[in-house]
Amino acid sequence: MKDQLTIPVPLPDKHRAADERLEHEIERIERLEEEKRGLSEDIRDVYNDIRAAGYDTKCVRQIVRLRRMKPEDRRQMEAILDVYKNALGLD
Template identity: 65%
Template sequence: MSEDTNATDDRLRLLIERIERLEEEKKGIADDIRDVYMEAKAVGYDPKIMRQIVRLRKMKPDDRSEQDMLLDTYKNALGMA
């Protein structure tokens, strides 16, 4: 094997190991988030609604307004308003 091949192999191995560490961290964070939702449920909050609020808070205000308007339009069309 040439020196370039070894360097390339080492670089690939390091990148793969970084991805594996990040995946492990991601799993740990996902577990922590699940624990917070379980804690919230234990004190009487609805995790499903909390997830919706988190999703809405991530949205830009204009996008959220547009979504609300479309939701109202669809509900009106179905006689749900």
């Protein structure tokens, strides 16, 4: 069977607009991903500075996580952690 030539058929305006919107949104995601990479590099640099200043970065990361939590959620997590530590004799 011979290869068939396909002739592009112009899309109706509503499809073209949808395609343009999709392209716009994809480009937006790509820009945001690039910004995210830049921010990740900045955060990594800050942690490197913290390490160079003699701080324990694992502890600093934990503090950042705790500060991000709502106070009630943090209290609940710490209470459960205390129960688990007591059960395992880690106090």
